[in-house]
Amino acid sequence: MRSSWPRGECAAIAASLSRPALQTHRVDTQIEHAPYPPIRNASLMLFVYPFAPMTDIRNNPSLLRIGLPKGSLQDSTVDLFNRAGFDVKVSERSYFPTIDDPDLTMIMFRAQEISRYVEDGVIDVGITGVDWVVENSSDVHEVCELRYSKATSKPARWVLAVPEESKITKPEDLAGGIIATELVHTTKKFFADLKVPIKKVEFSWGATEVKARLVDAIVDITETGSSLRANRLREIATVLSSTTRLICNKATWADEKKRAKVEDIALLLQGAINAREKTGLKMNVPRASLDAVLAILPAEKSPTISALADTPALAGAQWVAVDIIVDERVERALIPLLCRAGATGIISYPLNKVIA
Numbered sequence: 001m002r003s004s005w006p007r008g009e010c011a012a013i014a015a016s017l018s019r020p021a022l023q024t025h026r027v028d029t030q031i032e033h034a035p036y037p038p039i040r041n042a043s044l045m046l047f048v049y050p051f052a053p054m055t056d057i058r059n060n061p062s063l064l065r066i067g068l069p070k071g072s073l074q075d076s077t078v079d080l081f082n083r084a085g086f087d088v089k090v091s092e093r094s095y096f097p098t099i100d101d102p103d104l105t106m107i108m109f110r111a112q113e114i115s116r117y118v119e120d121g122v123i124d125v126g127i128t129g130v131d132w133v134v135e136n137s138s139d140v141h142e143v144c145e146l147r148y149s150k151a152t153s154k155p156a157r158w159v160l161a162v163p164e165e166s167k168i169t170k171p172e173d174l175a176g177g178i179i180a181t182e183l184v185h186t187t188k189k190f191f192a193d194l195k196v197p198i199k200k201v202e203f204s205w206g207a208t209e210v211k212a213r214l215v216d217a218i219v220d221i222t223e224t225g226s227s228l229r230a231n232r233l234r235e236i237a238t239v240l241s242s243t244t245r246l247i248c249n250k251a252t253w254a255d256e257k258k259r260a261k262v263e264d265i266a267l268l269l270q271g272a273i274n275a276r277e278k279t280g281l282k283m284n285v286p287r288a289s290l291d292a293v294l295a296i297l298p299a300e301k302s303p304t305i306s307a308l309a310d311t312p313a314l315a316g317a318q319w320v321a322v323d324i325i326v327d328e329r330v331e332r333a334l335i336p337l338l339c340r341a342g343a344t345g346i347i348s349y350p351l352n353k354v355i356a
Helices: 007-016 074-083 111-120 132-135 184-193 208-213 228-229 248-252 256-275 287-296 328-341
Strands: 024-028 043-047 062-071 104-112 125-129 141-146 154-163 176-179 200-203 217-222 235-241 245-249 278-286 304-307 321-327 343-350
Touching: 024 176, 062 074, 062 111, 062 256, 074 256, 074 328, 104 111, 104 141, 111 125, 111 132, 111 245, 125 132, 132 184, 132 235, 132 245, 141 248, 141 256, 154 208, 176 184, 176 208, 184 200, 184 235, 208 217, 217 235, 228 235, 245 248, 245 256, 248 256, 278 328, 287 321, 287 328, 321 328, 328 343
Parallel strands: 062 104, 062 125, 176 200, 176 217
Antiparallel strands: 024 043, 125 245, 141 245, 154 217, 154 235, 278 321, 278 343, 304 321
């Protein structure tokens, strides 16, 4: 039920309950611990996070504020941080994930907004697509590329698309037309660079594929092309390719201590990405079969070879241990070949991080 209290008083109650000493409060029928009369017939949940209380986000300059993308990249981003060694948890209705690092605090925004907030110093670091950095003309420092997404590790593409039945085959055919897209400024620049005059680039609030038969064309993002095919649309040009980037506020990057922390995070995240499609193999190999085993292993990989404990001199060892990291997609083909070549005791194990 809606309270008849003024917004200012409700905000004051919320502020009074955001003290670090308080944790989670379930409030039914009335609000307790507040210097106001109880609110009747109300039920709500108030959260205060022990890792980084909301009041500390702007008032604690030592915290590194990280913006995570809310929406399609959310789950894969949280999973990436967890595989990198952090423990990140997101409550269903919260925009403030918790993380087990006292130097970090996290806030979730739409990916479209993150580069703006990083540039303005609202947050120190953000994860977003380079498409939104370009679209917003954001003046930020790019720390590194993070090749991951909700579907594939390939770049996402903003494509110019028309209905399958359309007679339009190239961007020049759209002179004087109307284009619907979320990527307004980049689309305008695309046609300006081609010197194709467009009547209007209309901002789309989502469900852009539906509008392809209402306007002349759309510019929409795709990873696999499945959504375009499902809506019987045809690509006629790529406007922009995009991958996810770790970006940093320039003043934050100039701070030696914070820069070191950002570089550490980048190293761990890239290590987790590198490990996604890799697997480790350990095996014991008779010295007489070693050349045959090495001939099977991928040529670009350099295995670690060591003598077993009971024969410490490698040159005279009868058995050696071989350890190598290979692409996950070739592992199942390698193992039977290695067995036939004389390898025994083969162990396959997953990897959390591969630091290049």
